[in-house]
Amino acid sequence: MKFRGKIIDIACLNHFTRVITTISKLTKTCVLRLTPDHLYFVLSGKVANGGVSMWCELSQVNFFDEYQMEGVSSEDNEICLEVTPENLSRALKTVQNAKAVKVKLTKKHCPCLTVAAELPTLSSVSRVVTHDVPVDVIPRRLWNEFKEPDMPDFDVSIYLPPLKTMKNVVDRMKNLSNFLVMEANLSGEMNLKIDTDLVSVTTHFRDLGNPPWGEDSSQDGGPSQSRDPEAMAEARVDIRKLQQFLMGQQVNPSKAMCNIVHHGVVHLILLHEDVSLQYFIPAVA
Amino acid sequence: MPLSTQSQADDELYVFVATLDNARNLSNILRAIAFKDHAIFSATPNGLKVTVEDSKCMQANAFIQAEIFQEFTIREDLVGFQVNLTVLLDCLNIFGGTTVTGVSTTLRMCYRGYGYPLTLFLEEGGVVTVCKINTQEPEEPIDFEFCSSNVTNKVILQSESLKEAFSELDMTSEVLQITMSPSQPYFRLSTFGNSGNAHYDYPKDSDMMELFQCTKTQTNRYKMSLLKPSTKALALSCKVSVRTDIRGFLSLQYLVRNDDGQICFVEYYCCPDEEVEEE
Numbered sequence: 237m238k239f240r241g242k243i244i245d246i247a248c249l250n251h252f253t254r255v256i257t258t259i260s261k262l263t264k265t266c267v268l269r270l271t272p273d274h275l276y277f278v279l280s281g282k283v284a285n286g287g288v289s290m291w292c293e294l295s296q297v298n299f300f301d302e303y304q305m306e307g308v309s310s311e312d313n314e315i316c317l318e319v320t321p322e323n324l325s326r327a328l329k330t331v332q333n334a335k336a337v338k339v340k341l342t343k344k345h346c347p348c349l350t351v352a353a354e355l356p357t358l359s360s361v362s363r364v365v366t367h368d369v370p371v372d373v374i375p376r377r378l379w380n381e382f383k384e385p386d387m388p389d390f391d392v393s394i395y396l397p398p399l400k401t402m403k404n405v406v407d408r409m410k411n412l413s414n415f416l417v418m419e420a421n422l423s424g425e426m427n428l429k430i431d432t433d434l435v436s437v438t439t440h441f442r443d444l445g446n447p448p449w450g451e452d453s454s455q456d457g458g459p460s461q462s463r464d465p466e467a468m469a470e471a472r473v474d475i476r477k478l479q480q481f482l483m484g485q486q487v488n489p490s491k492a493m494c495n496i497v498h499h500g501v502v503h504l505i506l507l508h509e510d511v512s513l514q515y516f517i518p519a520v521a
Numbered sequence: 522m523p524l525s526t527q528s529q530a531d532d533e534l535y536v537f538v539a540t541l542d543n544a545r546n547l548s549n550i551l552r553a554i555a556f557k558d559h560a561i562f563s564a565t566p567n568g569l570k571v572t573v574e575d576s577k578c579m580q581a582n583a584f585i586q587a588e589i590f591q592e593f594t595i596r597e598d599l600v601g602f603q604v605n606l607t608v609l610l611d612c613l614n615i616f617g618g619t620t621v622t623g624v625s626t627t628l629r630m631c632y633r634g635y636g637y638p639l640t641l642f643l644e645e646g647g648v649v650t651v652c653k654i655n656t657q658e659p660e661e662p663i664d665f666e667f668c669s670s671n672v673t674n675k676v677i678l679q680s681e682s683l684k685e686a687f688s689e690l691d692m693t694s695e696v697l698q699i700t701m702s703p704s705q706p707y708f709r710l711s712t713f714g715n716s717g718n719a720h721y722d723y724p725k726d727s728d729m730m731e732l733f734q735c736t737k738t739q740t741n742r743y744k745m746s747l748l749k750p751s752t753k754a755l756a757l758s759c760k761v762s763v764r765t766d767i768r769g770f771l772s773l774q775y776l777v778r779n780d781d782g783q784i785c786f787v788e789y790y791c792c793p794d795e796e797v798e799e800e
Contacts, residue, residue, distance in 0.1 A: 401648060404617030411611045435608050435638075437615065439650040 237315050237373070239270055240340035242302040249337055252299045253328040255292070255511050260321035261484030262290055262515070267374060267382045270305050270315040273297070277321070278382045287518040288477050291385055298510035301336075308376055315341065316374035316382065319349065327351040327367035334365075344368050385516065388503050390495035391469035393449060394420040396504070397441040399492060402428070403482035405439045410475045412437065415520065418478070418502055419470035420494065422446050422463060430475075447493055469498040471519035478502075481515050489513075537564050537600045537632040540592040544628035544643060546779040547585060548613035551606065553757050553777070553787050554581040556750035560606040561659045562639075564632075565599050572662045573606065578792040579747040580663055581754070585785050592629075600632060602656040604639055612652040616645040632656075665790040671766040674701035674735040676708050680758045680775070682729035686710055686721040687752045690745070694719075696794050697745050701765060702738035708763070712745070731760065741769040741793040751775075754787040769793035 243249045259266065259277045269276040275296055281289035296303045307313035331337050334353035342350045348368040355363045374382075396402065405428060409416055413430035420426040426441040481504060495503040497519075504515040541547055554560070554573045561572040568586035587593040616626050629642040638653040690697065691714035698711040708723040708730075725733040751773055755761060758775035765771055773789040 397648070401616070401646070405615055405648075405650065407617070408611050408615045412608060433655070434605055435612065435652060435654045437612060437650060437652045439615065439648060441648055443647075 237308055237341060238304065238306040239315055240302070240304050240338065241296070241300040242336055242338050243299060244301045244336045246333075248299045248301075249328070249332065249334075251510070252294075253325065253332065255294065256321050256328060257325045258484045258513070259290075259292060260325045262480060263288075263321070265318060265320050266290065268317045268319045268371070269382060270317070271307075272305060272313060275299075276382075276384075280381050281516060281518065286474060286477055289385060289516045291514040293384075293512045295510050312376055312379075314379075316376075316379055317341075317347070317349070318372040318374055319369070323369045324349065324351070327369055330367070331355065331365055341371075342368070347371050347373050385514065388495060388497050388501055388516075390503065391463070391498045392420045392422055393447050393493060393495045394422075394424065394426055395445045395447060396492040396494050397426065397444055399482060399485050399488070403479075403485075406475065406479050406482055409437060409439075410479050414475055415472055416475045416478060417470050417472045418494070418496065419468040420444075420496055421468045422465040425466075425468075426494075427468070469496040471496050471499060471502045471517075472521070473502055473517045473519060477517045481517070534633050535594075535631045536596045536634045537630075538592065538594045539564075539569065539590045539630045541589075541628045541630075542591055543625040543780055544613050545625065546589060546781065546783070547628065547630075548610060549757065549779065550583045550585060550777055550785050550787065551610060551613070553754040553775075554583050554750075555606050555610055556581070556753075558605050558607050559603055559657075560609070561601065561603050561662055563599060563601045563659070563662075564595055566595055568593070571606075574663060575747055575750075577663060578744070580665060580790045581750070581787065582662075582789075583785065583787050589779070589783050589785065600634075601659040602632065602635075602639065603659040604654050604656050608654055609639070609641075612641050612650075612654065613643070615643055615650045615652070616648070665770060665772075665792075667764075667766055667770055667772050667790060671768075672764045672772075673737055673767055674739055675732065675762065675764045676701065676723075676725075676730060676735070677732035677760060677762045678708075678723065679729045679731065680755055680761050682723060682727070683761060684755055687755055690749070690752075691716065691719055692745065692749070694745055696742040697748050698740060698742045699763070699765070699771065700738070700740045701735050701763070703735045704738070707733070707735070732762075739765055739769065741765060741771065743771055743791050744794050747791055748789070751789045754789065758787070 263279045267278040275294045277292040279290040281287045307315055331353035334355050337353045340350050342348050348370050351367040353365050355365055357363050409430045412435055413432045417429040424444040424446055426444055427438055429438045489506040489508050491507040493505050499519050502517040506513040557573050563570045571583045574580045626643050626645040631640045638655050641652040643650045691712040693714035694712035700709040706722045707725040710721040712719045754775045757777045760776040762774040771791045775787040777785045777787055
């Protein structure tokens, strides 16, 4: 197994660091899959993380100037590592003004992702900084837990309102309730609702628009029944999970949307130019 | 549904409707008295009074006159209810409450009467939030029987001068002692804490002193825990009047200007700490 990559463009480095920082806000640990073309940060939904799952996909060519990897074998040309994204984020943050940053898989006392950079100093001699971020190698037999999630058979697909507005509202709602109902329809309307003994609060978003695939997603190609555009699909979720997702967003995505499976799952999708992030929050009773 | 298309028919159901173009003109002043969860709302044709009490020895009132509101309609002489103030503030600030110039949250507050929730319609940037907050039977606010004829000492100060003292108050002192006198030290705040005694003196001819009417020397002590919350009202205010009556009861009145420069009042009443004898 080998991996070495080099980032020399400062904008790419900033962006890469921001993506990892966003991931670090969503989860304490996750799996990093390295393939010849992509990097994937994966969290598979387990009871321990409240059933939340995440899939973040980066195209390596948009970040790395040099990228070489050799996977576990020639048929399985990929590397699967368990990482703590915060450690990686912290390491990258210290090398933001380097001319070039190298990231490679090394073996110190344990397997590590080593971040190495030359930093300019006031004198003519550069300072070399190396961070060894410990990782765990995930054996091939467990790889099928970290596959790309299927697009759920959603009832409604809708573009999200401005994330900042959503975050402000959700932050306040969290003070009032542990659970929130997210509902949306094919007329571009979304409501966030909480209902407790003390208070009920509903925030209405209008004219959000629905993505073109937003019809009843019949994946088998059969005739899709037309859905009443006013009918709401809803899911009741743990507010902290939604808040955690919103807290992590540092950059405005070019597209942000949400698929809702009625009483099933909230599937959030953020698309940036070179990164896509999917986040699944299961519905609770 | 946008605020503007609220059906007229709905209005007839409400005994009390008040609207504001800027919800901060209500939330800011309420925050100044939000040291307890519950508040008593009393609406009259003159305006809105919100009362919060602590331990039956301290009471804070916020007054927002009818003129401050863009619309203020009341169908009875007095409409009263009790709500959870913490919840109300979270609702008023549902869109984040950060001060961005040019962006404000509009508010329409409606109440149908006994047994109904307090309904808030808040709108910012085309997004509408509807809140229904459960109400309870209002408790009778305590009447401190503080009247001008019994006032022995009164000063009006510019808040600036007191802000520093209040922010530095030694919180290890159980009491705040207030001395008011026609002679030295005129107006003195004292604390007795772990690190020693501290005194803040305000001479009667100080620039900050706008009015000085003290008829007799009085020293009273008040529980620090009861008065400390008044710091929030002080922070918002530009002027404060401090009055004591013959019983040693304290009245603090704060003149507060809202975002639009309009004037509202906050007042605090506090009983003296009975354990200590007056000097």
